[in-house]
Amino acid sequence: MNWKAKTVLHKNTPRIAVYFEKNTKLISQIKTFENALWSSSQGYWHLPDTTENRLYFKIPLTYTLTPNQEGIDSITIFRNYLASKRYSSNTITTYCDALKSFLTFFNTKPIDQITNEDVILYNNSYILKNKLSSSYQNQIVNAIKLFFKTVKEKTIEVEKIHRPKREKKLPNVLSKEEVKQIITSPINIKHRVMLSLIYSCGLRCGELLALEPQHIDSKRNIVILKNSKGKKDRIVPLSPKILELLREYYKLYKPKFYLFEGQHPGKQYYARSLQQVLKNTLQKTGIQKPVTLHWLRHSYATHLLESGTDLRYIQELLGHNSSKTTEIYTHVSTKNIQQIKSPFDDL
Structure with a gap:
């Protein structure tokens, strides 16, 4: 198109000014835009400063645009x-x-x-x-x-209104050796326990941070997750090794309300702070993968599957509504794949 456009303030109103030499075809086209007006004093056509119009005229988007x-x-x-x-x-x-x-x-x-x-x-x-x-x-x-x-x-x-076709991405999974590196590296016992609990119970970050001391049932060796995703309660098994770590942690920190609290007693630990803990841990271990907290949950599910745990139980432990969500882990489990012999070996 033989025109140029830029944002202007026309009579104290954000507008998009469009400049072009007089051309019948272009004038007809500019008139197809809603609320397109000609300014004889400024010598340009001007349109509402909307996201739609900015995209059309290839004007960079800004964060000042808001709904009416x-x-x-x-x-x-x-x-x-x-x-x-x-x-x-x-x-x-x-x-x-x-x-x-x-x-x-x-x-x-x-x-x-x-x-x-x-x-x-x-x-x-x-x-x-x-x-x-x-x-x-x-x-x-x-x-x-x-x-x-x-x-x-x-x-x-x-x-x-149709939904977009979902991307079929496989979950990211760590080896058991990599998980061990990550959960044993932090010197701070709180950080070590938090990362260990996410992996050992397959927790989402929000589920971990919402835990209260009363949700740890040491007599039945379970963790009670209240109001997790989908407003559902569920229970997951508690590793005896984690229970020992939790007792050591509790004696040292004595949390008042949440099991894991930040600098202010009674206040929930920040998710961003835990993400930073993981980032620091990765730098310490030298693991180059872009690991997130959710990778630990994916690794928990995959390692359970590889150890022979029935997929139906894994679905229950993870709190998935549909078995199809859990079945994705069958595509990243290497237990059976590693047993397949490549025809290259017979050449």
């Missing part, structure tokens, strides 16, 4: 709805941020006029164009569906 007032009010109503339904704080934040991204893209369009075609436009012109992940796209779809189904009475056909 209707969008802001709708997000507040949506947030209150999610809170009343007792969604977790993480889910509320994720869904509201996703809806905000979508409504920002259409911040010059009344919500009642948004259609299924707009969802496709958003996916193609924002998600795919910016090479955002399919998981992020899936979050957007979840938020849009729930918003229009429960909060905004609208004629949009929610069931026709």
Whole structure:
């Protein structure tokens, strides 16, 4: 296109100014944009400063773009709805941020006029164009569906909004030797116990940090997980070796409310601090892999499978709703694969 565009402040309103030499074809095209106006005093056409228009004219996105007032009010109503339904704080934040991204893209369009075609436009012109992940796209779809189904009475056909095809990525798994390196390296016993408990019980980070001393049942050798993902309670077996470490840790730290507390007594240990603990540990061990806390949970499940534990029990221990989620570990277990002889060996 023979035109140039940039952001301007036109009459104290953020707009996108479009410059081009007088051309009948270009004038006809610029008029197809919603709320496109000609400024004779400035000598340019100007359009609403929206994400959609910025992407079209290849203007870098900024974080100053926000939904219009209707969008802001709708997000507040949506947030209150999610809170009343007792969604977790993480889910509320994720869904509201996703809806905000979508409504920002259409911040010059009344919500009642948004259609299924707009969802496709958003996916193609924002998600795919910016090479955002399919998981992020899936979050957007979840938020849009729930918003229009429960909060905004609208004629949009929610069931026709399709989810992106999921990427089939295998979970990252560590060897037992690598796990041992990681959980034995920290000098601080609190750090050592936290990493060990995640691996030995297959815990999510949030589940570990929500533990209270009363959730450790030493007589039955189990850990009781309250209100874990999906608002479900479950129990997992407690290793006798971990119980010894826990007793040593408890005598030294004497936590007041949570089993693992930060610098302030009675306050939950920060997830970011635990991630930093793992990062420091990896530097100390020299392990070059981009290990996360969740890798320890994946390794727990895979090592159980390799030791002969039935997949149904692993599903129960991990708290998976569907067996299909647990079956992914059969693809990374090396127990049977290592027994396969390569035809190369017979050459």
